[in-house]
Amino acid sequence: MIIEFRPDFRSSQLTTMSTHPLTNSHEVPARSSSDxxxxxxxxxxxxxxxxxxxxxxxxxxxxxxxxxxxxxxxxxxxxxxATTVIVRAIESGALGVRPCLTIDQARAVATAQPSSSRVLGGERGGKAIDGFDLGNSPAEYTPERCRGRLVVLTTTNxxxxxxxxxxxxxxxxxxxxxxxxxxxxxxxxxxxxxxxxxxxxxxxxxxxxxxxxxxxxxxxxxxxxxxxxxxxxxxxxxxxxxxxxxxxxxxxxxxxxxxxxxxxxxxxxxxxxxxxxxxxxxxxxxxxxxxxxxxxxxxxxxxxxxxxxxxxxxxxxxxxxxxxxxxxxxxxxxxxxxxxx
Amino acid sequence: MIIEFRPDFRSSQLTTMSTHPLTNSHEVPARSSSDxxxxxxxxxxxxxxxxxxxxxxxxxxxxxxxxxxxxxxxxxxxxxxATTVIVRAIESGALGVRPCLTIDQARAVATAQPSSSRVLGGERGGKAIDGFDLGNSPAEYTPERCRGRLVVLTTTNxxxxxxxxxxxxxxxxxxxxxxxxxxxxxxxxxxxxxxxxxxxxxxxxxxxxxxxxxxxxxxxxxxxxxxxxxxxxxxxxxxxxxxxxxxxxxxxxxxxxxxxxxxxxxxxxxxxxxxxxxxxxxxxxxxxxxxxxxxxxxxxxxxxxxxxxxxxxxxxxxxxxxxxxxxxxxxxxxxxxxxxx
Missing domain, CATH: 3.90.1560 (putative 2-phosphosulfolactate phosphatase)
Structure with missing residues (x-):
């Protein structure tokens, strides 16, 4: 049985329809079903x-x-x-990821940590940033680089x-x-x-x-x-x-x-x-x-x-x-x- | 053969690929193909x-x-x-459709025409407008109502x-x-x-x-x-x-x-x-x-x-x-x- 989701119809014309007439899939019950x-x-x-x-x-x-x-x-x-990189970093054992909007902000957050306990990464215009440990490629965020560390990441969107x-x-x-x-x-x-x-x-x-x-x-x-x-x-x-x-x-x-x-x-x-x-x-x-x-x-x-x-x-x-x-x-x-x- | 359209790739990595590797469809030649x-x-x-x-x-x-x-x-x-109604009105023989943003504008345009040569239609909040000839349902725009006439239509979006x-x-x-x-x-x-x-x-x-x-x-x-x-x-x-x-x-x-x-x-x-x-x-x-x-x-x-x-x-x-x-x-x-x- 294929259950398709349906919007919360307010129209009484549709809430009584329990089976999709053409695909035989069943309508999801409305939000406040009486039973x-x-x-x-x-x-x-x-x-x-x-x-x-x-x-x-x-x-x-x-x-x-x-x-x-x-x-x-x-x-x-x-x-x-960005979100693929974040998931990869966590999968690789990072303690957490701190997203930062600006390069300066990222550097400041990173500097507050001992260098052995953080990784500084990100991109501008898609390219790696001068002086950063890593760019913005998922493959860079390996267990070797991430495990037990805070990842400080600056991307735009x-x-x-x-x-x-x-x-x-x-x-x-x-x-x-x-x-x-x-x-x-x-x-x-x-x-x-x-x-x-x-x-x-x-x-x-x-x-x-x-x-x-x-x-x-x-x-x-x-x-x-x-x-x-x-x-x-x-x-x-x-x-x-x-x-x-x-x-x-x-x-x-x-x-x-x-x-x-x-x-x-x-x-x-x-x-x-x-x-x-x-x-x-x-x-x-x-x-x-x-x-x-x-x-x-x-x-x-x-x-x-x-x-x-x-x-x-x-x-x-x-x-x-x-x-x-x-x-x-x-x-x-x-x-x-x-x-x- | 299924021809799929492709964007105008600027990357040389892709412009040389002429066949989609997995679907056997052919890439559309780039915009400025040399031949x-x-x-x-x-x-x-x-x-x-x-x-x-x-x-x-x-x-x-x-x-x-x-x-x-x-x-x-x-x-x-x-x-x-709106656009379904417009196509229907033209199909029904209307001379043309004049879309108007406001009800007043529509009335003014309609009033400038002899009543036998125009039809005034439209909606507000989906409903017909008081004093208008027609609402905004395609089925209303029949040849009987439209043929040889100007349709003045006011809708919002x-x-x-x-x-x-x-x-x-x-x-x-x-x-x-x-x-x-x-x-x-x-x-x-x-x-x-x-x-x-x-x-x-x-x-x-x-x-x-x-x-x-x-x-x-x-x-x-x-x-x-x-x-x-x-x-x-x-x-x-x-x-x-x-x-x-x-x-x-x-x-x-x-x-x-x-x-x-x-x-x-x-x-x-x-x-x-x-x-x-x-x-x-x-x-x-x-x-x-x-x-x-x-x-x-x-x-x-x-x-x-x-x-x-x-x-x-x-x-x-x-x-x-x-x-x-x-x-x-x-x-x-x-x-x-x-x-x-």
């Missing part, structure tokens, strides 16, 4: 220019008022290359997106390399909350906000595709997590950006399914990424290898989240999500 | 908020400077429902998008109902220009700008899908128009918005291919449109029939363009495109 058998998480995507473009910041307060929820969980994507989302209750860092791990963790956290809620009907699920960092305020193909890939992974996880008894967790797409991101990913996923091996599937995605502006820029700079590394779907099964106390981006184990302040 | 065998039209999409959102206007001069072309052909999409694009060399009006007709006409115009150019290498093809009107400055699923559908239709037409000898017309996607629009449409097209009849295919698209904000609004207002009418792909094979002299939206025959001022 309490399902609770829906709403997923929303933001057009890049609305959240982090051109120096503006994400209007979280406005979003909370509009959606009538104070709980926002943000997932930030800067696939080429990804850092700006992370800062814009900092006011959210939770902030996650995602890329193609950790889609399934992130989706599994999100669903596990929500299931745990749902099961622990004293009165289930009163449990207020967070709004999941997908934030594609984009490039200089314009939409980036790769970030939108990764957001769409997370939606597909959430679908898989929700079905896998199906409990024996209600309530079940469902989710709905809250806006057109999210619907489009999921559709775009589905086209790429269909292409990927024509390949026999995971390596070939990732090569198809890498090829697709070359068509976008970010991919072309990387090729021009000679970073074709990075494109391939960033396209290895689920190769780094690691959940990375912002620690609410320190603001550091750290590994998060499924068993112990930090308590929210 | 002059192909000339590429560049297609660009604009995120809604950049062109018509929140009262800003499309920065055509900036676009021309950035893309180094003075020739921009814009295609405007407001599928639900679609009119704003058309005004924003008015400075382009050509402005076309498109919706799902006339995708193939529009693509066929565009390719025919370009082929004619190309064949007539005294020195073919010096022919400067226009930049094709896809303008999804969106809703209040936010992306609309249906407008982006229709833009993606036009790209797919252009692919079909370019292949169908393949001349016996070079130069051949090719096109490239110039930005990530365009790539994403095409991917999103491909996912819907794959869904549509599972249906046996055109009616079932259109029902799949109509169902998909119900998931977006615009579709939900129409359902809430009781306009489910309009959704179905707007989802009838290629049901109205009519090309509609802005007359460069009068500014009216009029029928354009493939045989006689107007000369550009």
């Amino acid at each position: 309490g058998s399902a609770v829906a998480l709403r997923v929303r995507g933001l057009a890049t220019s609305e959240c982090v473009g051109r120096g503006t910041v994400l209007d979280l307060a406005g979003l909370q008022a509009e959606t009538k929820t104070t709980r926002v969980w943000a997932v930030v994507f800067d696939v080429l290359r 990804g850092t700006r997106a992370l800062e814009a989302a900092a006011g959210a209750e939770r902030v996650f860092v995602a890329a193609f390399v950790n889609l399934a791990a992130t989706a599994r963790h999100l669903v596990a956290c929500l299931e745990r909350e749902l099961q622990a809620a004293p009165i289930r009907d009163s449990w207020a699920p967070p709004l999941l906000l997908l934030v594609p960092a984009g490039t200089d305020g314009r939409v980036s193909q790769e970030d939108v595709l990764a957001a769409g890939g997370l939606i597909a992974a959430l679908q898989d996880q929700v079905q896998a997590a199906e409990p024996a008894r209600p309530p079940r967790l469902r989710f709905t797409c809250d806006d057109d950006e999210t619907l489009l991101a999921h559709l775009a990913w589905r086209a790429v996923a269909a292409e990927r399914q024509t390949a026999a091996t995971a390596t070939d599937r990732d090569a198809i995605l890498a090829e697709r990424l070359k068509w976008g502006r970010g991919g072309r820029n990387l090729l021009d700079l000679g970073f074709g290898r990075d494109l391939e590394d960033c396209a290895r779907v689920d190769s780094l099964p690691r959940v990375v989240a912002r620690d609410p106390n320190s603001g550091l981006l750290v590994a998060e184990e499924s068993d112990s999500p930090p308590s929210v302040a | 002059g065998s192909a000339v590429a039209l560049r297609v660009r999409g604009l995120a809604t908020s950049e062109c018509v959102g929140r009262g800003t206007v499309l920065d055509l001069a900036g676009l021309q400077a950035e893309t180094k072309t003075t020739r921009v052909w814009a295609v405007v999409f407001d599928v639900l429902r 679609g009119t704003r998008a058309l005004e924003a694009a008015a400075g382009a060399e050509r402005v076309f009006v498109a919706a799902f109902v006339n995708l193939a007709a529009t693509a066929r006409h565009l390719v025919a115009c370009l082929e004619r220009e190309l064949q007539a150019a005294p020195i073919r290498d010096s022919w400067a093809p226009p930049l094709l700008l896809l303008v999804p009107a969106g809703t209040d400055g936010r992306v609309s699923q249906e407008d982006v899908l229709a833009a993606g559908g036009l790209i797919a239709a252009l692919q079909d037409q370019v292949q169908a128009a393949e001349p016996a000898r070079p130069p051949r017309l090719r096109f490239t996607c110039d930005d990530d918005e365009t790539l994403l629009a095409h991917l999103a449409w491909r996912a819907v097209a794959a869904e549509r291919q599972t249906a046996a009849t055109a009616t079932d295919r259109d029902a799949i698209l109509a169902e998909r449109l119900k998931w977006g904000r615009g579709g939900r609004n129409l359902l809430d207002l009781g306009f489910g029939r309009d959704l179905e009418d707007c989802a009838r792909v290629d049901s109205l094979p009519r090309v509609v363009a802005r007359d460069p002299n009068s500014g009216l939206l009029v029928a354009e025959e493939s045989d006689s495109p107007p000369s550009v001022a």
